């Protein structure tokens with residue numbers, strides 16, 4: 001157990017959007033991580049939380065998953081997520097293995 005999750009040591013972090021929660025997870029045990037516990041730039045934290053807030057708007061229940069609009073939103077959403085993941089790597093990629101999980 002470490003201070004972040006139930007693994008002996010946190011080594012792999014997954015960036016994945018979900019409803020109303022921080023988008024960082026331990027990719028080994030699945031614990032949701034608190035982004036404030038990590039030395040990320042404030043701007044990146046703000047962008048991450050805005051990105052999560054948009055999840056419901058662009059991919060929530062208002063869209064049929066087969067609709068073209070949903071498809072476009074999903075591509076754009078994943079693109080931004082990938083860019084944010086690259087930003088996260090700049091801050092803590094030397095400490096953790098960071099990966100992105102597509103919507």
Ligand SMILES: [Zn+2]
Pocket residue numbers: 005006007010026027028029030031
């Ligand atoms: Zn873990």
